[in-house]
Amino acid sequence: xxxxxxxxxxxxxxxxxxxxxxxxxxxxxxxxxxxxxxxxxxxxxxxxxxxxxxxxxxxxxxxxxxxxxxx
Amino acid sequence: xxxxxxxxxxxxxxxxxxxxxxxxxxxxxxxxxxxxxxxxxxxxxxxxxxxxxxxxxxxxxxxxxxxxxxxxxxxxxxxxxxxxxxxxxxxxxxxxxxxxxxxxxxxxxxxxxxxxxxxxxxxxxxxxxxxxxxxxxxxxxxxxxxxxxxx
Numbered sequence: 738x739x740x741x742x743x744x745x746x747x748x749x750x751x752x753x754x755x756x757x758x759x760x761x762x763x764x765x766x767x768x769x770x771x772x773x774x775x776x777x778x779x780x781x782x783x784x785x786x787x788x789x790x791x792x793x794x795x796x797x798x799x800x801x802x803x804x805x806x807x808x
Numbered sequence: 809x810x811x812x813x814x815x816x817x818x819x820x821x822x823x824x825x826x827x828x829x830x831x832x833x834x835x836x837x838x839x840x841x842x843x844x845x846x847x848x849x850x851x852x853x854x855x856x857x858x859x860x861x862x863x864x865x866x867x868x869x870x871x872x873x874x875x876x877x878x879x880x881x882x883x884x885x886x887x888x889x890x891x892x893x894x895x896x897x898x899x900x901x902x903x904x905x906x907x908x909x910x911x912x913x914x915x916x917x918x919x920x921x922x923x924x925x926x927x928x929x930x931x932x933x934x935x936x937x938x939x940x941x942x943x944x945x946x947x948x949x950x951x952x953x954x955x956x957x958x959x
Contacts, residue, residue: 762814767821769955770895778955779895 741804747775749793749800764788816883817890822956824879824891829949831871836942839864839934864934871941875900875948899951907944914939 750760761768766785773779790797878892914936918927
């Protein structure tokens with residue numbers, strides 16, 4: 738069974754009171770890319786995952802996890 | 809990157825998604841209508857035919873350039889970078905893959921069709937290129953519009 742990548746980006750963004758557009762600007766991508774990551778449509782590269790983790794001030798493994806390894 | 813650049817890139821991304829879909833459909837529709845005309849070899853291949861073929865080549869090249877570069881060539885590097893972020897590049901890669909499979913399907917179909925209804929090489933090539941470019945554009949536009957939904 739293929740593993741799925743899950744994330745807590747929407748929750749962490751909400752915690753910081755950021756809009757998708759503001760987070761997108763912080764990490765240098767478009768708002769639609771943030772939207773697709775939050776909806777588990779797009780699996781981000783390691784670079785973007787690290788940038789997102791840094792932007793929301795969380796370790797990357799708390800922001801992203803595989804379906805068989807819930808945090 | 810300034811907020812105005814970010815907003816400009818967002819606006820251009822939305823416009824590109826709409827334009828890709830519409831132009832992909834228009835490109836295919838106009839070629840389909842031109843194929844229903846008598847072949848130039850059967851009529852007088854005058855300036856009209858040459859102009860039509862030249863217009864098709866120019867249009868195909870422009871659409872391919874928009875697809876491959878992402879457009880926004882006259883914008884700043886920051887705006888272009890935002891318009892071609894990794895989400896867009898992933899969509900482009902999948903769209904080009906769709907175009908490749910569409911061209912293969914068109915080639916096989918034309919080969920079979922040719923067994924029953926002879927088709928000229930130029931018509932066959934034009935059809936394959938048209939279907940490949942249109943399929944890639946429509947696919948790219950659809951993925952971009954879906955990604956923009958709710959964003």
